[in-house]
Amino acid sequence: MPDSQLCSGGNPKYAAYDKPRADWPAxxxxxxxxxxxxxxxxxxQASVTIKNTGTTPIDDWYVSWTMPSGVTISQGWNGTFMQSGTTAMVHAPSWxxxxxxxxxxxxxxxGSNPSSSPPTPT
Incomplete structure (x- = not known):
């Protein structure tokens, strides 16, 4: 379940788990x-949307994605953004x-984009 790490709620205790097990949380x-x-x-200008499609709440959610080389985030809202190279991430706001x-x-x-075409995040 590759997306389960995106939705692990940022809890380091469970972030490394990539397969469900009976004694782990749902x-x-x-x-x-x-x-x-x-x-x-x-x-x-871009947007990141996360939807909880599960049956339990997601606490302290975060999303990580890959940006094209050379593209940088300059300002963000409704979350805390960070970027290292081509890896970008947004963490849930406290509210x-x-x-x-x-x-x-x-x-x-x-974001800033050195090319003339819009970037394609993956």
């Missing part, structure tokens, strides 16, 4: 979308750190 399931909303020469089953959270960010 596997949390989510869907994540990272998309460019608008772009201009040298920059863009929206728990996603109930069926709930969705969206964070946004601005």
């Amino acid at each position: 596997t949390t399931v989510c869907t994540v979308t990272v998309k460019v909303d608008t772009s201009w020469q040298g920059g863009f 929206n750190s728990t996603l109930a089953p069926g709930a969705t959270a969206t964070a946004g960010f601005l």
